[in-house]
Amino acid sequence: MTREPIDAAVLLEELARIDSRNPDLSPDSAGERALAERVAQIVAGLGMDVRLIPVLDDRPNLVAVLPGVDSDATVIFEAHLDTVPADAGTREVRREGRRLYGRGTCDTKGSLAAMIAAIDRLSRTAGPRPTVLLACAVDEEYLMRGAGQLATELPSADVVVVGEPTSLVPARAHNGFLRFRVEVLGRSAHSSRAALGVNAINQAARLVLALDATVGERRRASPHPLAGHALLSATMVDGGIAPNVIPDRCSVLFDRRVAPGERPEEALAEAYEAIAQICERESITVELPEPLVSLGALETPPDAVAVVAAEAAASRALGRDVSAGGVTFSTDACCFYDRPDLPSVVLGPGSIDEAHGSVEWIELDDVDTAVRIYYDLAMTAHTIRQEHR
Ligand SMILES: [Zn+2]
Structure with missing residues (x-):
């Protein structure tokens, strides 16, 4: 393969510069389409089969598939495309050392960029490797109508990773x-x-x-x-x-x-x-x-492949024992409450304390760590499925 590996930090900076404020919250925003189209272009370049699926007026979800090799496992990486409104303090995207400032950097384009970089790595793995989907949803910050539509379309999976700022610690429960x-x-x-x-x-x-x-x-x-x-x-x-x-x-x-x-x-x-x-x-x-x-709550059992694989991958990357807990906020995983075949964990770089604030930022080293965790999680899910064959 001749193409350059994706650098998650560079990709994040590019994605953060694409305005995708939720137009229901920011009436002067054009919405998520430009971001969806750019992501579609990038992941098509990784050999993924990609579709933009209309949800709301000119606001499409994206679903892309990378077929697995010698594996029964399926892993879905899910992230929302929209952001909350941006005021003067968050409008400008700027890098200071290993920190990237700007609306959406933490919530949740850091997760999205890391997911794409992890899928790039997976696509270079000759095999075996799981089937991987990237699912990007519109409207998370308002009524979660994008994820609501995903719930009707996504195939069953062993793991759904919902990318949100959890400081790289997986969560298996939150309220709806x-x-x-x-x-x-x-x-x-x-x-x-x-x-x-x-x-x-x-x-x-x-x-x-x-x-x-x-x-x-x-x-x-x-x-x-x-x-x-x-x-x-x-x-x-x-x-x-x-x-x-x-x-x-x-x-x-x-x-x-x-x-x-x-x-x-x-x-x-x-x-x-x-x-x-x-x-x-x-x-x-x-x-x-x-x-x-x-919308219902998220509660994935502690012994689910999704949770075990996420805990193992996060523990390895962080160098300490990590166990999946809960978060106080709600995510797109709410939309999967009636789909027990979409066992979800919420996991991503950045802190929820930095999301939605008048200053939003993310540590780029955490984005790089997330790439390793996502890759490792997908490969671990494959291994666990293999053992239980
Ligand atoms: Zn979010």
Whole structure:
């Protein structure tokens, strides 16, 4: 093979310079297409069979396959293409020594670049080697609709590595999430004659506090050992049309984290039942539109090939015993909760503390270490499958 090996740090700098801010969060952004197209070009050069799959308007997922050699194992590397918005402090991509600054460097183009470099190494391995897929998703930072589509298309695998900043320590559990709106209905009246109306904002306030005292209290009392609390929080409120009108409508948005072992529809049913009881007791009238998003948790068993291979690869690279734990944030792995044949671990360079902040950066040495971990993980998955043949 004559082509130059991919240098993950150089690749990351190039990918970070391609604007892929999520257009639902940054309306002036063109979205993920330019990044998807550039990645498609690069991985096609590695001999991968690559497809761009439409998900949202001009915002495609990418799925690429490198066929295995003498192996039953399949490893999927998954990373999201989009980033959160960038302000002045994160817009500019710049390198200082072995540190790269800029939006997306840590979340999650560092993982993406390392995955591509690891696949490059795998493609140079004559064999045996596992079948490897690269799956890149749009819209992780908003509604995870890219990964939602991947869940309907990806083949079964031994390991799905979801690339997110975990400081190179694999995670096998995190919460999912559910977002639903409650429309509280009242009756409008002139505010000088308030008694003629029913104040929807007052009713919503009663509902929010009563719900927090029941479901909220129950959630605070029962953290998951790896994923932490799966709380119910009122996160947005909207009501009223004028300063002197008693509002006839108040809309409250709730965010409920979904714990491992729990199904999102159960979490929703729990909330709806509590709401029904409160409404009955307090004479509150509500409408409950379809939830905005409903995604389950990640919980991969500790003895799964995915977890064992990730722990082994990370332990070797970091020179210490690493065991997979949990993370407090949610990832695209939420979309695979109904696909036990896609056992996932979240694993990537960089710290979540550096993601989404007004300064975002990543250590390039950690990106290089991630390349070794990803490569080793894929080869270990092959070996484990071989032993269990
Ligand atoms: Zn991310």
